Amino acid sequence: MKKSPNLIFHILFLLLLISPSVFSWKKDEFRNCNQTPFCKRARSRKPGACNLIATEVSISDDGDLIAKLIPKTQENNESQDAPVEVDSKPLLLTVSVYQDGILRLKIDEEQSLNPPKKRFEVPDVILDEFLSKKLYLQWLSEEKIDNDLGFSSVVYLDGDYEGVLRHDPFEVFVRERGNGKRVLSINSNGLFDFEQLREKKEGDDWEERFRSHTDTTPYGPQSISFDVSFFGADIVSGIPEHATSLALKPTSGPGVEDGFSEPYRLFNLDVFEYIDESPFGLYGSIPFMISHGKARGSSGFFWLNAAEMQIDVFGTGWNAGQDKIMMPVDEKRIDTLWMSEAGVVDAFFFVGPGPKDVIRQYTSVTGRPAMPQLFSTAYHQCRWNYRDEEDVFDVDSKFDEHDIPYDVLWLDIDHTDGRRYFTWDKVLFPNPEEMQNKLAAKGRHMVTIVDPHIKRDDNYYIHKEASDNGYYIKDASNRDFDGWCWSGSSSYTDMVNPHIRSWWADKFSYGNYVGSTPSLYVWNDMNEPSVFNGPELTMPRDALHFGGIEHRELHNVYGYYFHMATSNGLVKRGNGKDRPFVLSRAFFPGTQRYGAVWTGDNTAEWEHLRVSVPMLLTLGLTGISFSGADVGGFFGNPEPDLLVRWYQLGAYYPFFRAHAHQDTKRREPWLFGERNTELIREAIHTRYMFLPYFYTLFREANMTGTPVIRPLWMEFPAEEETFSNDEAFMVGNSLLVQGVYTQRAKHVSVYLPGEQSWYDLRSGAAYKGGKRHKFEALEDSVPAFQRAGTIIPRKDRFRRSSTQMGTDPYTLVIALNSSKEAEGELYIDDGKSFEFENGAYIHRHFKFSNGKLTSSNAAPSGAGGNKFSTDCTVERIILLGLSPAPKSALIEPANQKVGIEMGPLTIRHGNSPSFLTIRKPKVRIEDDWTIKIL
Ligand SMILES: *[C@@H]1O[C@H](CO)[C@@H](O)[C@H](O)[C@H]1NC(C)=O
Ligand SMILES: *[C@@H]1O[C@H](CO)[C@@H](O)[C@H](O)[C@H]1NC(C)=O
Ligand SMILES: *[C@@H]1O[C@H](CO)[C@@H](O)[C@H](O)[C@H]1NC(C)=O
Numbered sequence: 001m002k003k004s005p006n007l008i009f010h011i012l013f014l015l016l017l018i019s020p021s022v023f024s025w026k027k028d029e030f031r032n033c034n035q036t037p038f039c040k041r042a043r044s045r046k047p048g049a050c051n052l053i054a055t056e057v058s059i060s061d062d063g064d065l066i067a068k069l070i071p072k073t074q075e076n077n078e079s080q081d082a083p084v085e086v087d088s089k090p091l092l093l094t095v096s097v098y099q100d101g102i103l104r105l106k107i108d109e110e111q112s113l114n115p116p117k118k119r120f121e122v123p124d125v126i127l128d129e130f131l132s133k134k135l136y137l138q139w140l141s142e143e144k145i146d147n148d149l150g151f152s153s154v155v156y157l158d159g160d161y162e163g164v165l166r167h168d169p170f171e172v173f174v175r176e177r178g179n180g181k182r183v184l185s186i187n188s189n190g191l192f193d194f195e196q197l198r199e200k201k202e203g204d205d206w207e208e209r210f211r212s213h214t215d216t217t218p219y220g221p222q223s224i225s226f227d228v229s230f231f232g233a234d235i236v237s238g239i240p241e242h243a244t245s246l247a248l249k250p251t252s253g254p255g256v257e258d259g260f261s262e263p264y265r266l267f268n269l270d271v272f273e274y275i276d277e278s279p280f281g282l283y284g285s286i287p288f289m290i291s292h293g294k295a296r297g298s299s300g301f302f303w304l305n306a307a308e309m310q311i312d313v314f315g316t317g318w319n320a321g322q323d324k325i326m327m328p329v330d331e332k333r334i335d336t337l338w339m340s341e342a343g344v345v346d347a348f349f350f351v352g353p354g355p356k357d358v359i360r361q362y363t364s365v366t367g368r369p370a371m372p373q374l375f376s377t378a379y380h381q382c383r384w385n386y387r388d389e390e391d392v393f394d395v396d397s398k399f400d401e402h403d404i405p406y407d408v409l410w411l412d413i414d415h416t417d418g419r420r421y422f423t424w425d426k427v428l429f430p431n432p433e434e435m436q437n438k439l440a441a442k443g444r445h446m447v448t449i450v451d452p453h454i455k456r457d458d459n460y461y462i463h464k465e466a467s468d469n470g471y472y473i474k475d476a477s478n479r480d481f482d483g484w485c486w487s488g489s490s491s492y493t494d495m496v497n498p499h500i501r502s503w504w505a506d507k508f509s510y511g512n513y514v515g516s517t518p519s520l521y522v523w524n525d526m527n528e529p530s531v532f533n534g535p536e537l538t539m540p541r542d543a544l545h546f547g548g549i550e551h552r553e554l555h556n557v558y559g560y561y562f563h564m565a566t567s568n569g570l571v572k573r574g575n576g577k578d579r580p581f582v583l584s585r586a587f588f589p590g591t592q593r594y595g596a597v598w599t600g601d602n603t604a605e606w607e608h609l610r611v612s613v614p615m616l617l618t619l620g621l622t623g624i625s626f627s628g629a630d631v632g633g634f635f636g637n638p639e640p641d642l643l644v645r646w647y648q649l650g651a652y653y654p655f656f657r658a659h660a661h662q663d664t665k666r667r668e669p670w671l672f673g674e675r676n677t678e679l680i681r682e683a684i685h686t687r688y689m690f691l692p693y694f695y696t697l698f699r700e701a702n703m704t705g706t707p708v709i710r711p712l713w714m715e716f717p718a719e720e721e722t723f724s725n726d727e728a729f730m731v732g733n734s735l736l737v738q739g740v741y742t743q744r745a746k747h748v749s750v751y752l753p754g755e756q757s758w759y760d761l762r763s764g765a766a767y768k769g770g771k772r773h774k775f776e777a778l779e780d781s782v783p784a785f786q787r788a789g790t791i792i793p794r795k796d797r798f799r800r801s802s803t804q805m806g807t808d809p810y811t812l813v814i815a816l817n818s819s820k821e822a823e824g825e826l827y828i829d830d831g832k833s834f835e836f837e838n839g840a841y842i843h844r845h846f847k848f849s850n851g852k853l854t855s856s857n858a859a860p861s862g863a864g865g866n867k868f869s870t871d872c873t874v875e876r877i878i879l880l881g882l883s884p885a886p887k888s889a890l891i892e893p894a895n896q897k898v899g900i901e902m903g904p905l906t907i908r909h910g911n912s913p914s915f916l917t918i919r920k921p922k923v924r925i926e927d928d929w930t931i932k933i934l
Contacts, residue, residue: 035125048190063136107345120553173319212534232296253318284587300350306557363705369592374831380657382410388428405782419487432515443803455486468670483531495561497546508569527559583693603631620707628655647683734790758785789817791824809875840866868898
């Protein structure tokens with residue numbers, strides 16, 4: 001940090017006086033690997049330490065490959081006289097195969113041997129639909145690999161891949177059929193270890209202490225660790241949430257950078273003022289890693305486990321000189337080490353081979369992102385706190401005065417009566433319904449915060465019901481867990497119990513949530529859960545949940561359940577008609593089905609603007625497409641230059657919200673002088689202009705899992721130059737955006753991939769792909785380009801909110817490539833209900849070739865009985881890259897001729913260069929038509 005320690009001390013002291021929490025990254029609050037016994041043990045293991053072999057291999061009645069893992073002993077060691085392993089029972093291994101080449105590996109203790117307790121397996125994440133895609137194995141073949149003395153069992157995955165269980169030494173991998181090249185493997189470095197539960201013996205000391213906290217650890221050590229290798233990989237990515245680069249840096253072995261000697265931690269934590277380059281674990285956890293390489297493409301590995309996890313990425317050459325590794329040493333690969341405190345092995349191997357294939361495969365297991373309501377894809381205005389109704393109306397009307405659209409106004413914790421959620425402060429917000437209705441009249445919505453800490457106050461109905469019914473999480477001595485959070489002494493409802501989730505969901509009915517209206521939506525904060533006086537600011541690991549499950553076993557999934565229950569509540573309140581909107585800070589695999597997430601409490605610094613891009617790209621790669629970072633930075637006061645650059649970049653985040661801490665200066669868009677107001681207005685307008693394109697991308701994510709914003713390498717997988725680029729990103733397949741990350745930047749260097757050109761969004765100028773360009777940094781926008789060969793739908797008229805744009809006409813921007821062709825799509829529905837699932841939507845495909853633009857239906861025929869219809873027309877078609885200039889165009893089937901004139905690229909920029917424009921073709925967006933250039 002650049003501030004003097006003295007100043008920091010003073011600020012800290014001041015903050016401590018006014019708040020119950022600590023407002024600076026305090027490393028000492030959190031455990032490192034050395035202070036985390038399971039992590040320390042796992043990290044100190046040497047390659048080849050695993051002595052397990054697979055025996056009794058067979059196909060089960062359920063069509064799985066099953067085997068027992070037992071330690072190699074004198075009897076079964078083919079080279080004789082080995083030590084006899086004590087205190088270790090056989091483990092049960094199951095390999096199942098699912099459609100799309102997915103291999104699932106489970107390893108657990110054998111229940112028939114009566115372990116002290118059943119280990120926790122995470123329910124409610126894997127889709128039933130996925131389970132129904134299981135392929136029942138009929139047979140397996142045996143073969144000898146390398147110089148093995150024993151056999152390996154081989155199963156069919158799909159036409160191109162096979163799964164292999166090597167018996168001795170035990171290893172599981174996926175390989176290409178035919179050439180036998182490995183794709184992904186587990187235990188190739190022999191680091192597998194499974195600490196089996198055992199009865200406590202005299203003298204065993206299982207307690208773990210950290211700072212002033214003691215974890216009773218009643219079941220003792222039960223961790224699992226293993227190595228995973230990604231073959232042909234140049235980079236690995238994923239495993240959010242960390243504030244770090246998209247391509248994960250090594251944390252062990254050669255090439256470890258300063259600050260990266262800890263493993264990537266996955267443990268949902270409320271980290272005040274997190275730092276921007278660190279493997280430290282933040283608010284959410286997704287144990288899914290995706291690899292990418294020029295030679296083969298992508299593969300993915302997912303471990304469904306909700307306990308604390310730590311993951312090392314090894315630098316190349318980490319195991320040099322080790323003779324116990326079993327794989328071909330000459331192959332390019334990245335090795336990783338996965339360590340978890342508890343649970344079972346439930347791992348999924350995804351073969352790709354393209355990046356989009358891996359995400360399709362991963363989201364076929366954990367679910368595709370929900371389709372959001374249209375309004376929630378527009379701009380959100382938030383602050384801790386809009387003080388009272390007057391403040392709300394003032395902010396609302398100033399947006400109109402300054403001609404800036406926005407869709408949602410947010411209320412943070414202080415809108416409530418003493419931080420009792422579902423209530424309103426009667427003095428500050430006496431008429432909440434009227435307030436919401438006033439905003440709703442302009443097509444605007446409200447979001448209120450609902451956190452999981454429930455104030456322990458007998459006069460508070462939520463607390464009363466929860467405590468009377470025994471709905472709270474229990475502490476280690478089986479009393480209601482009582483911790484400190486925003487509401488003071490608080491308890492936490494046990495969302496793991498479906499009955500309690502259903503009770504919670506009912507609290508959102510209009511009758512129960514007094515003062516709520518249909519235009520009110522919800523925000524779940526602090527759901528890691530945050531406990532100010534708990535170990536590492538969270539719940540003790542020995543707290544107890546429904547079914548006797550220890551908090552340590554499911555910590556990372558708690559916030560997911562809370563988000564799920566809230567989201568279900570919003571569906572329920574409207575009798576299942578409207579799509580919910582719930583923003584969550586904590587997340588887990590599957591969160592994409594319940595709503596959006598944001599990257600938590602970032603800081604108003606350039607580095608935080610910069611790191612928001614890899615953070616959001618990583619979330620997208622791991623299924624969570626609808627994500628954003630607080631525009632402006634939550635902590636601190638951004639200088640105007642930073643704030644403007646943040647809006648310009650944030651306009652392309654999938655979730656676009658400005659937010660600020662209560663101690664920061666007010667920073668609504670019009671508070672920084674006329675020029676800055678103009679620049680911010682421009683940035684927000686850009687988002688509204690592209691809403692039809694964004695909404696189409698949200699639908700693509702909903703159908704396929706492909707994220708709204710993407711690393712360049714997802715669209716240009718063979719271009720090595722893109723692999724480490726996380727300053728720029730693709731919005732869909734058609735737009736490339738590059739942030740400006742330094743103060744008063746003069747120039748920006750942008751790498752434009754591919755063989756085709758790119759059209760600057762502002763000037764319309766074409767730039768060659770496949771090279772790096774140096775651009776002047778313009779004040780009024782960040783560099784953004786439309787890829788040649790694409791068609792982007794826009795709405796160029798500006799209203800107060802997205803809702804008011806409903807019937808506005810469209811603009812189509814056609815960017816031609818070298819073969820004078822382009823294509824694109826547009827998805828439209830009512831923006832609100834679930835009717836689109838019954839076919840009530842419009843999906844158009846636009847194609848320009850041979851001098852003719854054709855609009856055709858892209859919806860599958862018979863896509864449900866319902867219809868969605870709109871009178872929207874196309875008002876402008878802009879043609880980039882067409883020469884010589886044609887004079888007119890013929891519209892079919894109307895058989896009508898229209899003139900082609902020169903017009904500006906965006907209507908706001910009358911002085912920008914002119915481009916060929918077909919004005920008022922007046923074709924209806926939902927019809928089939930062609931426009932032939934004459
Ligand atoms: C098997 O026996 C060989 C030869 O004595 C020995 O070197 C090796 O360590 C033994 N392996 C195991 C796993 O015990
Ligand atoms: C798309 O979103 C809807 C609404 O959120 C959801 O019900 C549906 O399951 C999603 N589609 C797929 C293919 O998962
Ligand atoms: C131009 O774009 C069209 C439509 O996207 C595509 O089919 C065609 O292959 C592209 N041509 C070249 C040379 O890339």
